[in-house]
Amino acid sequence: MPYTQATGCSIGSPAGDRARDYLAGQLRVAGLEVEIQPRSVPVPRRGLATFGQVDNIVGRLRGTDSTGTVLIAAHYDSAAMGPGASDDGAAVASMLETVRALRGGPGLRNDIVLLVSDGEEDGVLGAEAFVREHPLGKAGGVLLNWEARGVSGPSLMFETSANNARLVETFTGAVPAPRGHSAMVELYRLLPNNTDFTPLTKGGFAGMNFAYIQRSSLYHTAGDSIANLNRGSLQHHGSNMLALVRALDHDVTYFRALGIMITYPDQLVWPLAVLTVVAVAGLALPARAKRSLSLPRLVAATASAVVPLAVSAALAQGLWELLVSWRPAYDLMGGLLHRPRPYQAAIVVLCALTVLGWYLVLRRRLGPAALTVGALTWLAGLGLLCAHVAPGASFLFALPALTGSLGWLAAVLLRTPAWAQTVVAMLGPVTAAMLLPSLAGNVFDGMGLALGGVSALVLALFGLIVVPIAESSLPDLATRPKRATVLAVPLTALVLTAGLVAAGLVVDDFDADRRRRMHLAYVMDAATRTAHWVSADVDPAQWTKRYVSGHDTAALPPGYARGTLWTGQAPAIAAEGPRADVLAHSRDTLKLHVTAGKGARSVTLRLDQPMTHATASAGRFGSASVPVTGTRVGTWPSEIRFRGIPARGVQITVRIPGKERIGLTVIAETDGLTTVPGFVPRPPDLVAATREDGDLAAVTRSYTLTRDS
Structure with a gap:
């Protein structure tokens, strides 16, 4: 390779x-x-x-x-x-x-x-x-x-x-x-x-x-x-x-089901979405005629479905916050864990508990028909909404709602044995099973547990369309369930969730193959030759604690500290550091020649005033200009980065309207920390986190610039 x-x-x-x-x-x-x-x-x-x-x-x-x-x-x-x-x-x-x-x-x-x-x-x-x-x-x-x-x-x-x-x-x-x-x-x-x-x-x-x-x-x-x-x-x-x-x-809609790639043109998105709404309404009519539901109960059931959706998302996000509090190293993973399956299974259980609890609590008061149609109304509404704002996603909700409505309609209207009615009623859940769980899996893979609430929403929607199928195995509506039976469902789910979380904490531990992320950077002021180690870890690893010991950021260069940081004294390195030579500074224009020093790959300029325009010229790479709006959050108002700076430097021109004095910090960045005296490489169970200043040796120089008279 x-x-x-x-x-x-x-x-x-x-x-x-x-x-x-x-x-x-x-x-x-x-x-x-x-x-x-x-x-x-x-x-x-x-x-x-x-x-x-x-x-x-x-x-x-x-x-x-x-x-x-x-x-x-x-x-x-x-x-x-x-x-x-x-x-x-x-x-x-x-x-x-x-x-x-x-x-x-x-x-x-x-x-x-x-x-x-x-x-x-x-x-x-x-x-x-x-x-x-x-x-x-x-x-x-x-x-x-x-x-x-x-x-x-x-x-x-x-x-x-x-x-x-x-x-x-x-x-x-x-x-x-x-x-x-x-x-x-x-x-x-x-x-x-x-x-x-x-x-x-x-x-x-x-x-x-x-x-x-x-x-x-x-x-x-x-x-x-x-x-x-x-x-x-x-x-x-x-x-x-x-x-x-x-x-x-x-455009076409495309998706894979039963091993087959299915496509249909975007001209069908709106007709299918509208047809789905009609089908759900068509299901409500015979149910109302048979007095299985009333309009007030249907409205209440539809409105109540927001509860399992919101609670499922909240529980998933709450689980992530708990995991981060128990294992702070997860915070730098961004939710992308090495072995997340037990935690994902715990979210599935929590969603199932939430949806089932919603159904069991309201089935006697509102009736199974109202809850079933109310759930399908949610999917039909999402299909209609997506047809407007995200046509490519409409099928995820419209197709299960459409097939679910038609399946339940057939079960209600056709004079068939009970088993046959159950089979046709499964049409919607089967369609949903082909689409929604795989979507939740993609969200888990792509976004991680830090956004687990998104996957939980998808799983809860799946539960809404599936749970009515359990009606045939539930007690008669006239029979009030025993207290022990009512408590058994949530207790079982919570015990199972706790077991899955405990299993996750065991199997997703860190080792040489599944390494823990950590953040460490080196910062030195080129003028004073004072240097510090910096880490954004919430709970630094023992190796990191070799370098940081407290939270004093006062000695860091202007514009460098962002958020809560761990710091520690560090030895100086033999680096000249960056320089910014003023070529011109009049009215609203500041022109600089910036060098980063030997070995530095990139340079960052932080200014204490908002800028409106920036230009960079770098030899054979030519000149580039760009307007800049707004200000930075958490650091100085303006920032310029030049990646891959030539050894002879780069000319930077900045427009900063009407400012007599400008504070400037120039940061030269070199990959790796091995040039720092006494640096001990990481143990095999640690790996650099993706924070942008991690594993960088940053040498800074600060200026106060006054414009020409």
């Missing part, structure tokens, strides 16, 4: 240069036209401008009679704290293998362009540079983007551009084992991150985005290694990539 070994690098690092040269060489050997695209590109955020010098690798395999371009995209940079075998080395390896296979077969008609982008982890910088600056990026075409948010699992097609009917048709027809569904894009929007797919599709490409997401506890850590990479996931990435390239305006 030389390909993935070459991609363990962060933007601007020496490893990045080696990876760039290796990959470009491999593509040239394969017969592609290859160029390196060096650019300086900005990405704005609130009060923040991030710049980076990126070296995109662009390879082109010309078609025999091209009518367009198929763009295959993946990034070769990795998060600084890990080698990136899955994110995104597996995709890069698949790209090279796909090229080899294509070159060995008959020529393709259309041009194939490979974008091996740089700087994805620091704000999709390379993809932004490609669509803004490169002629092939401006030409548009069909995009296949490849990612990972774990180290295992099937390669999921989790996102598409708009007008995706032909794309999904190609995907389901060409790929031997297609996985994914149209609701995943709606879930993905809940995550606080994006991929190269976002700027590329905004730049004019239509396409599909792929990733595998299991064992996500190793995502962006040192555990994202070749040893942990699932070979089946790598193979699925590569098989899908090759099949789609060989195979190659309206």
Whole structure:
């Protein structure tokens, strides 16, 4: 696997240069036209401008009679704290293998362009540079983007551009084992991150985005290694990539059920959603005619269903808070635990208890029919809401509600034996079982237990449609249940939950294979040569306590302290540190020449005044400008980051209207802590957390700048 070994690098690092040269060489050997695209590109955020010098690798395999371009995209940079075998080395390896296979077969008609982008982890910088600056990026075409948010699992097609009917048709027809569904894009929007797919599709490409997401506890850590990479996931990435390239305006809904990929056009989303509402209303009419429910009871039942939904979500989130309080190390895991199955099972039990309790408490007062129709009303309403705001997710709720209503309607109207009525009434629960539990599983894998309430909501919705089936096994409505029976249900569930949580605390312990995340950084003031260790851990590990002992942040550089930190005295290192030389400072413009010092990979500037515009110029990487709005939260009002800073420095121009004096802190950042005297490497059961300043040696210099008279 030389390909993935070459991609363990962060933007601007020496490893990045080696990876760039290796990959470009491999593509040239394969017969592609290859160029390196060096650019300086900005990405704005609130009060923040991030710049980076990126070296995109662009390879082109010309078609025999091209009518367009198929763009295959993946990034070769990795998060600084890990080698990136899955994110995104597996995709890069698949790209090279796909090229080899294509070159060995008959020529393709259309041009194939490979974008091996740089700087994805620091704000999709390379993809932004490609669509803004490169002629092939401006030409548009069909995009296949490849990612990972774990180290295992099937390669999921989790996102598409708009007008995706032909794309999904190609995907389901060409790929031997297609996985994914149209609701995943709606879930993905809940995550606080994006991929190269976002700027590329905004730049004019239509396409599909792929990733595998299991064992996500190793995502962006040192555990994202070749040893942990699932070979089946790598193979699925590569098989899908090759099949789609060989195979190659309206949206379709798509999902997998019973091993079959099902699709239907978006023109059917609204009719199905409306038909579902009609079907639920149609079920209520005969039930009312038979006096099984009344309108007031139906309204009460529908309104009451919010209770199990809200309680299920609250219990799941409460369980996470308890776990973090019992095991503070979970906080830095972000909910992405190594062995979360017992905890997930505990959430399932809590949801089942909540929904069953709701049903048992109200069945005598409101009646089973009202509760059944009320539950279906919720799913029908969500199907209608999603048809408006998230069409790709409407099927998750509309189809179970539609089949459930039709199934119960058949059970009510048809004169069949009781067993046959039960069978047709199972139509809705069976449909829901094919869709909702797998959705909850995807949410667990992609978002973790920190957002377990989202999965709990999905599971509770599943419970609402399933629980009425238990009616045939429950006591007659006229029979008041015994107190012991009433107490047995919640007590059993709570005991089972406690047992599962205890099992989770045992099986999800940390060791050399399932390492605990921890945060440690080194900060030195270049002027005073005073240095400190810093950790954001709530409960530092024994190894971390070698370096930190209290919470005194007063000696840290201005703008550095964020939140509650542990600190400790540290020895000075032999580093010159950053410098900011003022080239001009008049009226609303501040122009600086910034150097980071030998060995530093990146530099951060923090200003005590809001800025409105930032420009960076860096030699062969050119100049880039960006407007900035708002202010930063938790630090100084404005911040500028330059990733991969050249040794000769960068020229930064900032607009800060009408300020006589400006406070500035410049922070030069070097990966790793091994340059600090006396540093002892981590024991094998610890791994660096994903906090952005973790495992960095930061050398700072502060200035007070007064504008020219």
